[in-house]
Amino acid sequence: xxxxxxxxxxxxxxxxxxxxxxxxxxxxxxxxxxxxxxxxxxxxxxxxxxxxxxxxxxxxxxxxxxxxxxxxxxxxxxxxxxxxxxxxxxxxxxxxxxxxxxxxxxxxxxxxxxxxxxxxxxxxxxxxxxxxxxxxxxxxxxxxxxxxxxxxxxxxxxxxxxxxxxxxxxxxxxxxxxxxxxxxxxxxxxxxxxxxxxxxxxxxxxxxxxxxxxxxxxxxxxxxxxxxxxxxxxxxxxxxxxxxxxxxxxxxxxxxxxxxxxxxxxxxxxxxxxxxxxxxxxxxxxxxxxxxxxxxxxxxxxxxxxxxx
Amino acid sequence: xxxxxxxxxxxxxxxxxxxxxxxxxxxxxxxxxxxxxxxxxxxxxxxxxxxxxxxxxxxxxxxxxxxxxxxxxxxxxxxxxxxxxxxxxxxxxxxxxxxxxxxxxxxxxxxxxxxxxxxxxxxxxxxxxxxxxxxxxxxxxxxxxxxxxxxxxxxxxxxxxxxxxxxxxxxxxxxxxxxxxxxxxxxxxxxxxxxxxxxxxxxxxxxxxxxxxxxxxxxxxxxxxxxxxxxxxxxxxxxxxxxxxxxxxxxxxxxxxxxxxxxxxxxxxxxxxxxxxxxxxxxxxxxxxxxxxxxxxxxxxxxxxxxxxxxxxxxxxxxxxxxxxxxxxxxxxxxxxxxxxxxxxxxxxxxxxxxxxxxxxxxxxxxxxxxxxxxxxxxxxxxxxxxxxxxxxxxxxxxxxxxxxxxxxxxxxxxxxxxxxxxxxxxxxxxxxxxxxxxxxxxxxxxxxxxxxxxxxxxxxxxxxxxxxxxxxxxxxxxxxxxxxxxxxxxxxxxxxxxxxxxxxxxxxxxxxxxxxxxxxxxxxxxxxxxxxxxxxxxxxxxxxxxxxxxxxxxxxxxxxxxxxxxxxxxxxxxxxxxxxxxxxxxxxxxxxxxxxxxxxxxxxxxxxxxxxxxxxxxxxxxxxxxxxxxxxxxxxxxxxxxxxxxxxxxxxxxxxxxxxxxxxxxxxxxxx
Numbered sequence: 001x002x003x004x005x006x007x008x009x010x011x012x013x014x015x016x017x018x019x020x021x022x023x024x025x026x027x028x029x030x031x032x033x034x035x036x037x038x039x040x041x042x043x044x045x046x047x048x049x050x051x052x053x054x055x056x057x058x059x060x061x062x063x064x065x066x067x068x069x070x071x072x073x074x075x076x077x078x079x080x081x082x083x084x085x086x087x088x089x090x091x092x093x094x095x096x097x098x099x100x101x102x103x104x105x106x107x108x109x110x111x112x113x114x115x116x117x118x119x120x121x122x123x124x125x126x127x128x129x130x131x132x133x134x135x136x137x138x139x140x141x142x143x144x145x146x147x148x149x150x151x152x153x154x155x156x157x158x159x160x161x162x163x164x165x166x167x168x169x170x171x172x173x174x175x176x177x178x179x180x181x182x183x184x185x186x187x188x189x190x191x192x193x194x195x196x197x198x199x200x201x202x203x204x205x206x207x208x209x210x211x212x213x214x215x216x217x218x219x220x221x222x223x224x225x226x227x228x229x230x231x232x233x234x235x236x237x238x239x240x241x242x243x244x245x246x247x248x249x250x251x252x253x254x255x256x257x258x259x260x261x262x263x264x265x266x267x268x269x270x271x272x273x274x275x276x277x278x279x280x281x282x283x284x285x286x287x288x289x290x291x292x293x294x295x296x297x298x299x300x301x302x303x304x305x306x307x308x309x
Numbered sequence: 310x311x312x313x314x315x316x317x318x319x320x321x322x323x324x325x326x327x328x329x330x331x332x333x334x335x336x337x338x339x340x341x342x343x344x345x346x347x348x349x350x351x352x353x354x355x356x357x358x359x360x361x362x363x364x365x366x367x368x369x370x371x372x373x374x375x376x377x378x379x380x381x382x383x384x385x386x387x388x389x390x391x392x393x394x395x396x397x398x399x400x401x402x403x404x405x406x407x408x409x410x411x412x413x414x415x416x417x418x419x420x421x422x423x424x425x426x427x428x429x430x431x432x433x434x435x436x437x438x439x440x441x442x443x444x445x446x447x448x449x450x451x452x453x454x455x456x457x458x459x460x461x462x463x464x465x466x467x468x469x470x471x472x473x474x475x476x477x478x479x480x481x482x483x484x485x486x487x488x489x490x491x492x493x494x495x496x497x498x499x500x501x502x503x504x505x506x507x508x509x510x511x512x513x514x515x516x517x518x519x520x521x522x523x524x525x526x527x528x529x530x531x532x533x534x535x536x537x538x539x540x541x542x543x544x545x546x547x548x549x550x551x552x553x554x555x556x557x558x559x560x561x562x563x564x565x566x567x568x569x570x571x572x573x574x575x576x577x578x579x580x581x582x583x584x585x586x587x588x589x590x591x592x593x594x595x596x597x598x599x600x601x602x603x604x605x606x607x608x609x610x611x612x613x614x615x616x617x618x619x620x621x622x623x624x625x626x627x628x629x630x631x632x633x634x635x636x637x638x639x640x641x642x643x644x645x646x647x648x649x650x651x652x653x654x655x656x657x658x659x660x661x662x663x664x665x666x667x668x669x670x671x672x673x674x675x676x677x678x679x680x681x682x683x684x685x686x687x688x689x690x691x692x693x694x695x696x697x698x699x700x701x702x703x704x705x706x707x708x709x710x711x712x713x714x715x716x717x718x719x720x721x722x723x724x725x726x727x728x729x730x731x732x733x734x735x736x737x738x739x740x741x742x743x744x745x746x747x748x749x750x751x752x753x754x755x756x757x758x759x760x761x762x763x764x765x766x767x768x769x770x771x772x773x774x775x776x777x778x779x780x781x782x783x784x785x786x787x788x789x790x791x792x793x794x795x796x797x798x799x800x801x802x803x804x805x806x807x808x809x810x811x812x813x814x815x816x817x818x819x820x821x822x823x824x825x826x827x828x829x830x831x832x833x834x835x836x837x838x839x840x841x842x843x844x845x846x847x848x849x850x851x852x853x854x855x856x857x858x859x860x861x862x863x864x865x866x867x868x869x870x871x872x873x874x875x876x877x878x879x880x881x882x883x884x885x886x887x888x889x890x891x892x893x894x895x896x897x898x899x900x901x902x903x904x905x906x907x908x909x910x911x912x913x914x915x916x917x918x919x920x921x922x923x924x925x926x927x928x929x930x931x932x933x934x935x936x937x938x939x940x941x942x943x944x945x946x947x948x949x950x951x952x953x954x955x956x957x958x959x960x961x962x963x964x965x966x967x968x969x970x971x972x973x974x975x976x977x978x979x980x981x982x
Contacts, residue, residue: 038471100674110385111677113471114612117387117605118673125667237601241482244475279490286479293476294464 005151010270012149016158016227018266019165023220024243025250025258026172027093027213033189033253034209035105040116041096043240044123045214049089049221050138050231051127056084057139064137068144077141082164085222086215093214094207102203120236127233135232138225161223168219169259172212176255185209189253238282242269245289251299260300346526350519358635360518365630366525367587372610372626373532373619374579379608380617380687381545382572383552384465385474388481389607391461392454392577394488394599396584399450401501401594402494403441410437443507443589450585451578458577459570466566469555481604489596500595507589514589521590528586529623532579535839536619539575542838542845543831546817548572549617550825553814560774560808562800562829562894571835602666609669612676615683624685632668637661698869711858711926713895723753727929728773728804728898733782733792735772735953742768743779744953750898750931755924757932757940757961760950761973766933767809769950770900774806775799786898801829805896807887809903809933815876819867819886822875823856826893830855859889862922881912888919898929905936917943941965949973 024046031039057063060077069077096119104112145156176182187195188205196202224239225231246265250257265285272284292299326334350359371393378386402408410416412427412435419425428438461480465473488495495501506514507524514520539545547568550558555565588594610629614621641661648656676683728750735743742765750756758766771777773784775796784792791799805826814822831852837845860867863885870878875886884904891899901920905913917939924930934940940947940961947964949957951973957964964970 036471038475100678103678107681109383110470110474111681113474114385114608115674115677117608118670118677121602121605121666121670122674123670125664125670128663129667241478248475279486283483283486283490286482290464290476290479293468293472293479297468297472 002151006274007271008150009152010274011267012152012154012158014267014270015263016161016266017269018246018263019161020220020223020227020239020262021243021246021265022259022262023165023168023216023223024240025246025262026169026255027217027220028244028247029250029252029255029258030185030209030213032247033255034185034206035101035112035192037101037112037116038244039213040113040240041093041100041119041123042116042213042217042243043236044120044127045089045092045096046217046221046224046240046243047231047233047236048092048123048127049085049218050225050235051131051136052088052218053081053085053222053225054136054138054231056081056088057141062139062141064139066139066141069141070143074141074143078160078164082219082222086218089218089221090211090215093210093217096214097207097210105206124233124236131233133233135230138229138231140226140229142226157226161227164219165223168216172216173255175212181205181208241289242282242285245285245292248289249292249299251301254299254301257299257301343526343530346530347523350522356518359522361630361634363518363522363525363590364587364634365627366522366529367583367590368607368610368630369529369623369626370525370532370583370586371580371607372614372622373529373536374576374583375607376576376611376617376619376622377536377539377548377579378572378576379611380615380622381540381552382548382569384462384569384572385470385477386573386576387474387478387601387604387608388461388484389477389576389580390599390601390603391481391484392458392580393584393587393603394484394594394596395457395577396450396454396581397588397594397598398488398495398501398584399453399581400441400443400446400585401504401588403439403446403449404443404505404589405501405503406438407494407496407501408437408439411435412437440505443505443585444509447582447585450581452581454577454581454584455574458573458575461577462570462573466569478601478604481601485596485599488599495594495596498596500593500598501588502593504588504592504594506592516592518590521586525586525590528582532582533619533623535579538839538841539835540617540619542841542849543828543833544568544571544835544838546821546825547828549817549821550814550828552617553816554812556776557808557812557814558825559796560776560800560806560812561825561890562797563825564795564797575835602669605666605673606669609672613672613684615686618683618685618687621683621685621687625683629669633662633665637665694869698865711855711862711892713855723751725752726750727752727754727787728931729783729785729788730773731783731785733769733772733784734780735768735777736780741953743772743782746782746950746953746955748948748955748958750929752897752929753924753927755920755930755932755943755945757934757944757947758950759934759937759940759947763952764950764973765953766950767902768953770806770902770931770933773799773900774804797829800894800896803895803897804900805891805894805898806900807884807891807902807904809906811883811887813875813878813883813887813890816874818872818874819860819878820853820856820871822886822890823859823893824852826890827852827855829894856889856893859892862892862919863889881908884908884916885919892923892928896928898931899923900931900933902933903935904932905934905939913939 024042027042028039031037031042057077060080062069062077100115100119101112104115142157142160147154176185184195184200184205185208187198187200188202192202195205220243224235242265243262246261247258248261249264250259250261268284268288269281273281276284349362353359371389374392375386375389378384378389416425416437420427424439424441426438426440427435429435461477465476468476489498506516508514512520514524547558547563550561550563551565551568559565606629610626611622613629614623614625641659644659644661645657648654648659726749730746730748733743733746734741746769758769760766768777772779772792775791775794775798778793782792783790786799786802786804789802791802791804814825817825831848833845833848860871866882866885867889870882875883878886888901888904904920905916908916913936920930920932920943932940932944944961947959947961948955949964949967949970956969956973957967959967
């Protein structure tokens with residue numbers, strides 16, 4: 001492979017990864033947009049999702065040693081897997097909001113964020129207790145088909161990730177732009193008090209936002225499992241921070257920004273890993289995080305200043 | 310019955326204990342606690358316990374350091390373990406064989422000082438062997454960490470809250486990755502080994518936990534002492550003022566850039582002490598000793614004890630360390646025994662120590678929801694007021710004197726221009742809040758600024774006090790241009806203000822609020838605050854005396870409430886405290902933004918007396934007020950603003966009859982053609 005081909009290959013890989021970061025970043029951005037909270041628990045909801053996916057798959061008879069599926073069986077298993085996992089992580093998000101965050105809604109300062117760090121630690125260690133410290137193999141249910149694209153190779157796995165990610169984003173965009181709920185969400189993000197006075201049930205909007213965001217994180221966790229073929233209690237933090245960087249880079253609170261940021265971070269990871277060495281990837285990504293936070297806190301697409309006054 | 314009596318006696322003793330002044334209590338407590346600490350290794354027969362306690366002291370050091378940053382200054386640092394790492398690697402590199410530079414004569418002074426030695430390698434040039442002594446490295450690590458603290462803190466100066474936390478988290482992630490990957494310096498993931506143990510007068514600390522225990526105890530004692538001294542100094546007040554309200558702190562003369570960096574530096578330095586101590590004891594340093602969970606663990610200690618509460622933080626750190634090294638291990642044995650008893654396989658195998666982080670998570674969530682101030686918060690007990698103290702005896706101003714008033718006459722004599730504003734412009738987007746305002750205030754005058762809502766009155770104050778920078782035009786105070794200067798500088802020149810929506814430092818006492826106002830008059834820096842030499846003691850006494858004088862202006866309104874936290878004050882007393890705080894800065898020009906808002910008629914009259922009294926001290930006053938009877942009664946001159954334009958200026962009676970003023974307030978009268 002020529003250098004150009006290698007780079008092209010990394011672009012393909014990066015875009016597939018970027019879809020995962022984008023899905024995760026969407027959850028961050030939606031919650032921040034509504035209640036101005038940086039939700040650390042999102043990391044661990046994502047991590048928990050991979051284990052939920054494992055359990056769902058094993059209930060459907062698919063285990064790490066199963067052969068990959070094809071045809072209708074594959075479509076059926078995938079649909080069931082995504083729906084059930086997303087529903088469960090969505091409910092987990094709702095639970096976190098109801099139990100831990102609602103009573104802190106009107107507390108100013110960093111208390112709500114510290115709470116979400118606590119929630120993240122609880123979930124991480126609950127998974128550690130239940131599933132143990134070893135990495136678990138994630139069933140490789142997608143067949144190993146590949147196609148040539150220019151000098152690079154696109155795998156069926158990457159294609160599925162890309163298509164499913166795109167479908168989910170279109171669905172989210174439809175919800176936010178075209179439905180009453182979306183209108184209520186946008187109104188609450190602008191001004192929760194005014195929205196309440198206009199008869200919008202703000203609590204319900206916040207709960208649904210957590211549900212949607214966490215469901216997308218569930219989808220992201222399945223991406224992780226299918227892509228990397230393993231999971232462990234520790235995967236949430238690094239991936240989550242990269243996704244958070246995506247959200248910040250795109251402009252926290254901005255939904256298109258989260259997608260753009262996710263793709264950018266995916267590309268940074270694959271290309272940066274190629275050019276500077278994998279071990280420096282996180283230094284690059286966190287430097288991006290710091291630089292954006294300090295010099296352009298509104299991100300690439302965020303219009304309003306995201307800081308609390 | 311006897312138990313009851315004992316409890317009653319304890320109660321009585323406790324009451325008497327609480328009646329003692331703080332300083333006396335400390336005189337008693339410090340030796341008691343120190344002797345308990347010194348006696349502990351002799352009481353316990355187990356070297357393992359001594360070792361665990363020495364480790365616990367590391368956590369206490371870290372928690373005290375983070376408490377300076379998060380508790381005092383209110384800057385949530387989620388990457389604090391970075392400083393632990395830098396301190397640890399600082400000593401680790403200097404006291405192990407990791408670096409082997411070639412010998413050159415530049416190393417000679419260090420060789421002479423016995424810190425490095427020449428090593429002859431057969432067939433190659435000579436190399437340098439590092440064996441820096443622990444004691445100077447303790448200080449050097451602390452200084453290195455302080456520098457990194459400022460480096461990592463500098464980018465966060467404009468950020469607050471969550472965003473600041475995330476940037477510190479980013480640095481906290483980068484440091485261990487660098488430690489892992491910069492193999493030449495740190496030996497990568499394997500970490501440093503064979504780090505030299507400290508020596509003292511020829512005695513090698515070696516691998517016995519006992520010397521480290523006493524060293525750790527000493528370091529903790531020093532860190533506690535420094536924390537207390539800092540908290541009760543000009544620095545501590547400045548930090549807490551920034552924590553409570555950064556904007557108001559600036560308006561009282563606190564340079565927030567300086568004090569935030571100082572907090573980062575001091576916190577990091579204490580973390581560096583912890584790192585150096587820990588690594589000297591452990592003799593190894595690996596990158597995974599300093600990851601995010603460590604930062605969170607230290608945060609849990611601070612949150613559990615109470616942000617800003619030194620005693621709480623120390624106790625919480627000791628407790629969590631004890632939980633980790635003793636309680637969970639013992640509990641595991643019991644659970645295993647229970648498992649054998651009931652025949653449960655899971656219970657027989659479970660290791661509770663692995664749930665430590667689960668417990669940390671639970672602590673964070675539970676504390677944040679139910680007890681954000683911590684288990685043993687920093688706030689003092691406040692005694693209830695007696696009936697006499699509660700009954701009002703307002704001073705009608707005139708009788709009171711301030712010792713500094715008129716003692717130092719301003720550079721500008723009475724009647725000369727003190728504040729000169731020329732063609733001042735400021736617009737926000739499409740709204741022009743100040744449009745070509747020209748205004749002169751003479752020394753000794755009382756000028757009122759009136760105008761309908763949104764006419765730009767508060768914007769004018771914000772421009773004068775440096776909260777916002779003008780787009781164009783000039784503001785001169787005593788002939789010096791102050792437009793666009795930072796607010797802490799402008800206060801120091803003699804311009805003080807109050808805010809329309811009162812901005813007190815809510816968790817500070819009335820006295821502390823007033824003392825923050827004295828900030829620019831005091832000199833103490835870090836060393837002054839810690840060692841408190843006689844001149845610092847004297848200036849603190851002067852500050853308190855000055856605050857007591859200012860309180861007298863308000864009769865007995867604030868006097869009995871000096872140690873009450875500001876959030877518990879009545880509305881009118883909050884106004885009074887804020888005015889008092891502004892007077893504490895010894896202003897030549899005092900800007901009052903709607904001081905009578907929300908006050909009843911009697912309180913308003915009292916306030917007017919007060920304003921007259923302040924004028925009597927030689928202070929020039931500019932007043933924004935909506936109560937026109939107040940304005941007409943006490944002003945020498947009235948300035949009317951409307952939509953950012955000065956539409957009238959003159960004596961009260963003259964302005965009252967002005968056609969344009971009536972128009973601005975009541976709308977245009979239809980004129981007969």
